[in-house]
Amino acid sequence: MDDLARHLGLSRATVSFALNGRTDVRISEATRARVVAAARELGYRPHAGAQSLAAQRTDLIGFVTDIPASPFGGGIIHGAQAAAWRRHKLLLIVSSEGDPEIEATGVEMLLDRRVEGLVYATQMHRVATLPAAVEAVPTVLVHCTSDRPGAVSVLPDEVEGGYAATRRLLAAGHRRIGLVNLAAGLPASTGRRSGYERALTEAGLELEPALVRQGDATATTGYDLAARLLDLADPPTGLFCATDRMAMGAYDAAKERGLRIPEDVAVVGFDNQEIVAAYLRPALTTVALPFAEMGVAAVEMLAATAAGERVLDRTLTGRLVERASV
Structure with missing residues (x-):
C-alpha cells in the first residue's frame, strides 16, 4: 500500500479505503478507479495473513480424509469445496491414507494455520477414532460417527x-x-x-x-x-x-x-x-450414495455452528439409478 500511495501521490489511508471498498468515507469514484487500476498494473496483492489477524477470521476450512483416491472421495471433496467456495472459504485438504500419525499431524498443521473448522471424512461408514486436537475447532464428520462429545455427523441413510x-x-x-x-x-x-x-x-x-x-x-x-x-x-x-x-x-x-x-x-x-x-x-x-450432498451439508453445518446455531446430526437419502439389470 505504501508503494501504491507513493506511486499515485495519495495517502496510504486513501489507498486502503479504495482497495477495501469502504463506503463510509468520501473518496471519488475517479480516485477509487485510479487506485484499483494502479494496483492491478503493479501486481498488488493483499496480505492474507495480515488480513486474517485483523479480522480474526482466516476463511480456511480444514478437510481431513482417508479417501481422496477412492471412487467416493471425489464426490465428498467436490461437494465440500463447492459449498466452501460459495461462502468465499478455501478448503485445505489433508490426505491421511488411513495412517493415524499422519492424521494427527495433519490436524495440528491445519490448526496452526488457524482453520475455522474441520471436516473429517471416511471412505467406510464406521465409528472413527478422532485425534484429540479436533476439539479445538468446530468439527463435522462425514460418513462416520464418533463417541467424542460434541461431534456431529452427516451420514447416508x-x-x-x-x-x-x-x-x-x-x-x-x-x-x-x-x-x-x-x-x-x-x-x-x-x-x-x-x-x-x-x-x-x-x-x-x-x-x-x-x-x-x-x-x-x-x-x-x-x-x-x-x-x-x-x-x-x-x-x-x-x-x-x-x-x-x-x-x-x-x-x-x-x-x-x-x-x-x-x-x-x-x-x-x-x-x-x-x-x-x-x-x-x-x-x-x-x-x-449422496457423497457430494454430504460434503455440501458438512460445510453448511460448520457455517451454522459459526453463526451460533445448534447443529444436530443429519441423514441424507440416496437415489435409485435405473440402468438395465432389472
Whole structure:
C-alpha cells in the first residue's frame, strides 16, 4: 500500500479505503478507479495473513480424509469445496491414507494455520477414532460417527437405500430375493439389511436366512456369495448386492451358470461406483450414495455452528439409478 500511495501521490489511508471498498468515507469514484487500476498494473496483492489477524477470521476450512483416491472421495471433496467456495472459504485438504500419525499431524498443521473448522471424512461408514486436537475447532464428520462429545455427523441413510434397492426388485415381480451383504457389524451392513428386511415384510414375504450371505466388499466375495445363492435348490431370481463391486462378481457367477441378466436373474447394486456400474453389461441398476450432498451439508453445518446455531446430526437419502439389470 505504501508503494501504491507513493506511486499515485495519495495517502496510504486513501489507498486502503479504495482497495477495501469502504463506503463510509468520501473518496471519488475517479480516485477509487485510479487506485484499483494502479494496483492491478503493479501486481498488488493483499496480505492474507495480515488480513486474517485483523479480522480474526482466516476463511480456511480444514478437510481431513482417508479417501481422496477412492471412487467416493471425489464426490465428498467436490461437494465440500463447492459449498466452501460459495461462502468465499478455501478448503485445505489433508490426505491421511488411513495412517493415524499422519492424521494427527495433519490436524495440528491445519490448526496452526488457524482453520475455522474441520471436516473429517471416511471412505467406510464406521465409528472413527478422532485425534484429540479436533476439539479445538468446530468439527463435522462425514460418513462416520464418533463417541467424542460434541461431534456431529452427516451420514447416508443406509436403511432407506436397502429398502429402495429391494423395492425395485419387488416391483419387477421378484419374490425370492437374495442379499449379498457386507460383513456383519458394519453400520452399512446393518442398515442395508434392515431396509431389505423391511421391504420384504411390507410385501408379505417371509425372511429366509438362507437367502442372506455376508462377506467383504470385493468382486471376488460377490462372486462366491452369489454362486452359493444361485446354486440353492430354489435359487433367488433377484439379487441385492451391498456394493457395486460385489454385484460385478455376481454377474460372473450368473453368467457362468448360463443365466441371463435381467431375464433369468435381476441384480441391483449399491454405491453407484460409475467405473463399475455404468460399464457392466448390462449396465447396473444401483443405489447412489449422496457423497457430494454430504460434503455440501458438512460445510453448511460448520457455517451454522459459526453463526451460533445448534447443529444436530443429519441423514441424507440416496437415489435409485435405473440402468438395465432389472
